[in-house]
Amino acid sequence: MSASITLRAVTKSYSRGGETLRVLDELDLDMEGGMFYALMGPSGSGKTTLLNLVGGLDHSDSGMIRVGDEDINELSASELAQWRAENVGFVFQGFNLLPVLSARENVELPLLLAPLSKAQRRQQAERALELVGLKDRMNHKPRELSGGQEQRVAIARAIASDPKVILADEPTGDLDRDTADAVLEMLQQLNRELGKTILMVTHDPQAASYASKTIHLDKGKLGRIEENLSIAGSKHHGKES
Amino acid sequence: MPFRLLLRNLFGHPLRAILTVGSVTIAVFLLCILIAVSRGLDATVAQASSTRLWVQSSVSLFVSLPNKYASKIEATPGVEDVVRFQWFGGVFQDPSNFFAQFAVDPAKWKVSYPEIELIEGSMEDWQKSRTNCVIGEDLASRFGWKVGDRVPLIGTIFPRLDGSNWEFDVAAIYRSNSLSIDQMTMFFDFQYLRESQEQGAVGGPDGVGVFLTRLAPGSAADDIIAAIETEYENGPQAVRVTTEAEFQRQFITMLGSVPTLLASIGGGVLFAIFFAVLNTMLMAARERTRDIGILKALGFGNGKIGGMLIIESLLICSTGGAVGVFLAKSAERPLWSVISSQIPGFEISSTVLTLGLSLAVGLGILAGIAPALRARNLQPVAALRLGA
Numbered sequence: 001m002s003a004s005i006t007l008r009a010v011t012k013s014y015s016r017g018g019e020t021l022r023v024l025d026e027l028d029l030d031m032e033g034g035m036f037y038a039l040m041g042p043s044g045s046g047k048t049t050l051l052n053l054v055g056g057l058d059h060s061d062s063g064m065i066r067v068g069d070e071d072i073n074e075l076s077a078s079e080l081a082q083w084r085a086e087n088v089g090f091v092f093q094g095f096n097l098l099p100v101l102s103a104r105e106n107v108e109l110p111l112l113l114a115p116l117s118k119a120q121r122r123q124q125a126e127r128a129l130e131l132v133g134l135k136d137r138m139n140h141k142p143r144e145l146s147g148g149q150e151q152r153v154a155i156a157r158a159i160a161s162d163p164k165v166i167l168a169d170e171p172t173g174d175l176d177r178d179t180a181d182a183v184l185e186m187l188q189q190l191n192r193e194l195g196k197t198i199l200m201v202t203h204d205p206q207a208a209s210y211a212s213k214t215i216h217l218d219k220g221k222l223g224r225i226e227e228n229l230s231i232a233g234s235k236h237h238g239k240e241s
Numbered sequence: 242m243p244f245r246l247l248l249r250n251l252f253g254h255p256l257r258a259i260l261t262v263g264s265v266t267i268a269v270f271l272l273c274i275l276i277a278v279s280r281g282l283d284a285t286v287a288q289a290s291s292t293r294l295w296v297q298s299s300v301s302l303f304v305s306l307p308n309k310y311a312s313k314i315e316a317t318p319g320v321e322d323v324v325r326f327q328w329f330g331g332v333f334q335d336p337s338n339f340f341a342q343f344a345v346d347p348a349k350w351k352v353s354y355p356e357i358e359l360i361e362g363s364m365e366d367w368q369k370s371r372t373n374c375v376i377g378e379d380l381a382s383r384f385g386w387k388v389g390d391r392v393p394l395i396g397t398i399f400p401r402l403d404g405s406n407w408e409f410d411v412a413a414i415y416r417s418n419s420l421s422i423d424q425m426t427m428f429f430d431f432q433y434l435r436e437s438q439e440q441g442a443v444g445g446p447d448g449v450g451v452f453l454t455r456l457a458p459g460s461a462a463d464d465i466i467a468a469i470e471t472e473y474e475n476g477p478q479a480v481r482v483t484t485e486a487e488f489q490r491q492f493i494t495m496l497g498s499v500p501t502l503l504a505s506i507g508g509g510v511l512f513a514i515f516f517a518v519l520n521t522m523l524m525a526a527r528e529r530t531r532d533i534g535i536l537k538a539l540g541f542g543n544g545k546i547g548g549m550l551i552i553e554s555l556l557i558c559s560t561g562g563a564v565g566v567f568l569a570k571s572a573e574r575p576l577w578s579v580i581s582s583q584i585p586g587f588e589i590s591s592t593v594l595t596l597g598l599s600l601a602v603g604l605g606i607l608a609g610i611a612p613a614l615r616a617r618n619l620q621p622v623a624a625l626r627l628g629a
Contacts, residue, residue: 057538057621078542085540096535096625100249109246110539157539 002034003068003164010063025220036191038208041217085113089158093170095150097142104138128156148179168200184210265561268514273569273597275507284586295488296452299479305448319460324349324453331394342427344434353455362413371433373412377424399445423585518608526612534624547613554609562601
């Protein structure tokens with residue numbers, strides 16, 4: 001399952017110290033469903049803001065954001081929460097796992113919002129953990145896992161409810177090179193094998209090389225969109241720590 | 242509802258949880274006791290007899306009236322009996338062993354108090370000797386006294402001039418069927434006191450503290466009050482006549498502002514505990530700002546997240562409340578033995594326990610609402626950024 005993403009004249013500003021800072025400026029952007037996009041640009045160019053808007057974590061000041069068939073700017077806060085639960089999986093730079101829960105319980109969290117029995121939830125969470133190669137660590141708490149393992153649990157959580165879109169904000173920012181490559185290969189695999197639309201914010205050109213296309217943002221405006229002719233991936237099989 | 246998450250968060254800081262539960266426990270325990278005291282005072286007044294009037298000096302309860310007033314009051318139409326009551330104020334071994342003693346007219350006293358029954362001994366036994374006395378069931382139980390025991394008392398208002406103790410022989414033990422009459426009092430023959438004074442063996446004021454006036458059935462208390470007060474309007478000693486309920490109320494008022502003070506302290510304690518619990522819950526929610534952001538990002542709505550915070554607060558306060566009411570009920574007997582002479586109606590009833598528990602539950606809900614509202618107003622992005 002995948003979904004295309006369309007932005008039209010999207011503007012977002014923040015007030016800081018009495019000044020209004022326009023982070024996204026009348027942005028138009030089309031992303032095809034089932035593609036893996038890297039979003040690059042200098043700090044302050046609006047990458048994370050764009051990701052948050054597409055994921056329904058924030059509201060734009062104006063413009064239209066369509067994900068699949070849904071114009072998410074039209075949704076109320078509770079509808080947006082429901083929409084996120086059904087359509088979006090997030091992978092954050094700092095992993096954002098709940099420390100008091102085990103790996104399996106963390107992955108089960110989004111499934112609590114789906115009409116599933118306890119056994120179904122458990123089964124689905126275990127399947128997601130198996131997919132990221134961590135089934136044997138499912139009862140470990142986040143503090144008992146390495147950074148790479150934590151990020152893989154976060155990826156398992158992102159895919160557990162089978163969302164159409166996966167949004168990743170610097171998913172390899174806190175990881176060493178080998179671990180980062182393993183995580184990126186996993187995202188690539190999710191895109192290739194499950195057809196998920198992936199939008200990944202990154203500063204790292206090597207991370208971006210795992211995506212099919214790279215979108216460049218600059219000062220809140222769309223720069224260029226590059227097709228990655230030599231996609232990284234299968235050659236990287238470094239062991240993670 | 243991620244109930245497991247709620248429980249893990251709750252037990253994530255065991256010391257904090259225990260201290261918060263402990264503070265609610267203390268607050269609910271104190272409140273139960275204070276409510277029971279307040280209700281006990283009300284019950285004591287409410288069960289006072291409407292056929293008994295008390296005649297005292299208009300100056301003060303501590304000013305005696307002439308003994309001869311008894312016959313004139315008894316002659317007032319509508320009055321059936323007059324019983325002399327004199328506060329004795331004796332001390333048994335140590336002032337901390339306080340209990341009330343009254344010198345009364347035995348036969349009339351018994352007739353005037355149909356709510357009292359003698360469960361051991363009889364009126365005849367009492368009246369066999371001047372030194373005999375009747376004691377309440379709880380007083381007997383407190384000091385282990387039984388019929389035939391001799392009770393020595395140090396006279397304070399009426400000291401024996403040779404420095405010896407007063408001695409009373411327990412002839413009977415009474416039980417009260419009314420909350421307005423305690424079971425912690427000793428009654429002895431007024432004549433024992435009067436004769437001892439007349440013999441010059443005892444100091445202290447003469448006269449009578451108060452006259453208990455029993456009304457004939459169907460007589461109008463207001464008319465009799467007016468008649469007696471008018472009779473002594475011009476002296477030699479003006480009197481004040483009150484119903485028993487009013488008289489009981491006077492005793493409560495004699496405690497000064499203590500009941501009000503207790504109620505204020507109780508309210509203050511509850512208020513302070515409320516802010517302590519509120520602060521704890523706000524701190525707990527603030528610590529979990531990132532978690533709230535994660536849950537919001539995953540699609541958990543404000544209702545679910547707010548509900549989780551409210552239930553957490555509710556669990557803490559309900560646990561504290563349950564322990565508090567349990568402790569209050571456990572303390573009922575020991576406390577009752579200490580204060581029943583002043584507040585015979587003191588009881589940690591199911592109503593008191595329900596009130597205490599309800600307050601704890603209410604406290605839990607209120608203390609959970611503030612962090613729930615804060616969580617509701619947090620935007621997911623802001624929550625993730627603040628919690629990072």
